[in-house]
Each structure stands twice: as C-alpha cells, then as structure tokens.
Amino acid sequence: MNNQTDIKERIRKNLIWKSIFRRDYRNTVRDRAQAVFGNIFLHLHPVQVREGAVRLRFTWGMGGITFFAFIILVITGVVLMFYYHPSIEQAYSDIKDLEFQVPFGVILRNLHRWGAHFMVIVVMIHMFRVFMTGSYKAPRQFNWGIGVILLVLTFLLSFTGYLTPWDQLGFWAITVGTNMGAATPLLGYQGPFSEFLHITPFNDVRFALLGGSRVAGNALLRAYIWHCVAIPLVSVILMFVHFWRVRKDGGISKPQK
C-alpha cells in the first residue's frame, strides 16, 4: 500500500509528468474547470453545462456521435490512402489487395464503409432531433443553416467515396448520379434552355464533374480529390463554425417560454 502511494507520488512529482499536466488535479471547483479549459480537446465545452446535456433523452447525443463517426472515418480513411492509387489500372486491384494482402485490410475497409453509412444515418436523426425540439429557432437560425450544408456535405462525401473501389456498383451509381448534372437547366446539355448557351456534352456541368464526357480515369481522380481533400477540408471548417456557434448561441438549447 505504502509502496503504491510512493510510486504514484514519484510519477506525479516527475519533471516529465509535470511538464505535460502542469498541475495537480484535486477535484475542487477550480480544478474541474481547469481540466476543461486547460485542455485543447475538452475546451470545446463550457466549464459547466445544463443537466439536459448530460441526460440522453434530450439530445440523444446524435451531434456528438456524428462528429465521432467523422473522426473514425478520417482515421480509417487516412490508413486506406496508404494502400490506394486513384487510377483505373490500379484502384480495383488495390481493394482486392486490402482483402487478401493487407493485415486487417478487410476490417479497415468495412469500418470505413459501415462508418460512412452510420454517419449518414445519425446526421439525419440529429437534424430530426433539432427540428423536433425547435432548436433552430432564435438565436440558432444561422447554425441550422450551417447544419443543413454539413448534411449535404456528408451525402457528397459518401457519394464521392462510392466510386473509389472502381467496381460495378460504384461505377454505375456515379453514372446515374452525374447524369443528373446533364439535366441541369441552362448548364447541362440535356437540361432546358441549354441550347441558348451553346452547351454540349463537352462543356456542361456533367463534364466538369467527371473531367470528361464519361466516367473514366479523370472522374476517378476528381472523385478521389473531392473525397479525400476538398470536401473534408470544407466540412472541417464548417464543423468549427457549427460547434463555435453552438457555444456562442448559448449551448445546448433549453426551454424558452
């Protein structure tokens, strides 16, 4: 017993320990607050929150779960990028390699795919919860709009990821999806009024999406860059705004009557 406290004491008095944690934690009001605002990850939170934020029946934790799913997807996504070439010669065999060559490659890919489906599901339920509690009302109108855009970006993240394995499922799903671009009024070659702007299959919205007039190598590269760099970048920035505004608009919404 004595020995144990002695070891604990020695670790805590250690120069390295102290350099990391800077101060002792004594479970006082001050230290509990310090634990939150002295920590870069926790300081997203206020020092104190409403009881409702802790009781699951109000928020269901859905916003947090969405963010957690996003983190899982970033981590598994980065690891997957080590094994993947965005070219039509190699993409498919890279996925096959994940299955047969890469240690835990199957689990890695499964986690990424099911995590993506999961994120789409929970982000929709999060929106439903915010609607049902009227939490989009003043002063949170703007943050609801940011949330809608994040919802759309979640769909687009998943959609662009669909093509990356370069299998029949992704290829035709992207073909069906991007064909809609060709129907854009004015800007798609099959859309209404596009003839007035001299729009052809080689200069319309669909061409811009695919980097060509059909789903081929350029489309795969574009999907890959949107999926791994561009959309995550925009999403992360908007998430910062979203979380920031949750705090600035008064935290988890509470009954206002």
Added chain:
Amino acid sequence: MNPFIEIITQPDNIAIVIMIIMVTFFTLWAFQQAFDNDKLIAAGKPVDGENEGLVDTFKPLVRIELIIALVVMVFLTFWSIVVDAPLEEIANPTLTPNPAKAPWYFLGLQELLVYFDPWLAGVVLPTLIIVGLIAIPYIDINPRGNGYYSFEERKFAIVTFSFGFFILWLLLIVIGVFFRGPGWLWYWPWQEWDHSRVVFEPTRDLSNVIGIDSRSLPGFIIGAIVVNGYLVAGMVAPYRYLKKKMPDFLKQFGMIRYLVTTFLFITMMSIPVKMVLWLVFHIKYIWITPWFNV
C-alpha cells in the same frame, strides 16, 4: 434463399435496416416526449428541463461522451467483423446493370424520376430541398416550442416536416432499395426479379384526357394554364383563408415570408400530386413545351 431474406441481408441493405430501426425508435421517443410536454403545458406545469440547473463538464459530460464513443466504436467494430463490405466485378462501361441504382440515400430522388423529368427530380427539387431546409428558421416565426419537444404548439411545422422527412425522403428511399427491380419496375420483396418482364403502361398527357393533342398549341395552352394555375391558386388560396381566419398572423408573417413559404409548400405538394396523376390516372406530363416538360 427466400428473396425477402436475400434482399434484406445484402451487405449495403443492412444499413437501411439499421436506419429503419433507429429512425423508428427515435421517432417514437421524440413524439412520446412531445406529447408528455403537451400535457405538462396544458396543466400549466413547466416542461421537461425547464427548471434544470448546471453540472460540471468534467466529469459528468466527459464521462458520458467517452461511454457513447466506446459504445459506437464497439457497435461499428462488431458490424465490421460480422458483415463484409461488398466488392462487385471491376467497373465495366459496356455492361449496364439493371437496375442501376444510385447510393441508397439518393434513391428517394431517383424514385422521383418515375414522376418527374431529370431536370426537376435531379436538380431543381434537390436544390429546393436544401434551400427550403435552410429557410425553415426564417419562415417559422412561431416563438413557442423553442428548446423542448412539443407538438400542440407547432402542429403545422411538425406535420409538414414529418411529411417531407418520413414520406418523401425516407419512405421513397425504402421503396427504391427494397421494391424496385429491373426496369425500375415494382417488385414485392418475395417476388423473384424477372429481367424479361415488360409492363406496357398506356401513357398519356393531361390534355389527351379531354381529347386534345398535348403537343399541339391548344394542348400547350391548357398545360400552361394548369401548371401556372396550380402555382397561383396554391399561393392565393391560403392567403384568402388566412386573411379571413387569422388576419393578425398574416400581418405579422409578412408578404415575402408568405410567398416563400407557400411556394416551398406547394412545390413539395406537387410531388404527391404528380404521383397520384401517374399511379392512378396514368398521366405522364401536364405541360409539354418545346424546351421542357412538366
């Protein structure tokens, strides 16, 4: 295997099954709490959470976040061990699968292609969904029901949103995933897909019903009157009703907000209208113009 079991247990469709279970559970929970709060309000009592105090973030909130993160991680790991992500044959531009389906969360939009041309189903309506969602806080000026579950205080908002979310978004997704087979024809889950099945459905346009060629000038004029008449009537009729029954509300609501709200609302309602026209009356187009068809 039983086709129903087969379709439900396809790896990607397991996500849809999970979605149905989760959405059902949380919907019931939300409405349960809404009705509970309605009773409290009717009794003049404070709603759930109205008088609650503060707790420290560290550790009550941090603890619950950690627990949820672990539960989610365990759930996803379990899912990933039990079910393998599908990988079909390598992409082959010369071999079109039938049906070629979009990712599941876009199948509601793909389902709309049965009733609308692509420029509406794939571009205009999705854009209006996004714009409409963002507009919700600015057109819903009802100050009540802010920050708690409720139903009685905001019936119109909740019924409208629920119709869009459950019927037009989720139900159409479920139909697209489980009930659409080759040729985008309707298949019950227990029916085998028949790739040679052809359904001849006599199509006609609205003006054909009264014997006028929809591609002629009179047909064009009738179509224009019906489509624009629907829009105008849909925006004028509620105005007259509100003017009579709720003049104060209308004044407070304002003209711009009124126009935006009714436009979004009747656009949304045009989806079930077109569905009925097609499914019941086999009417394909209402208005045919040289540039687009509605």
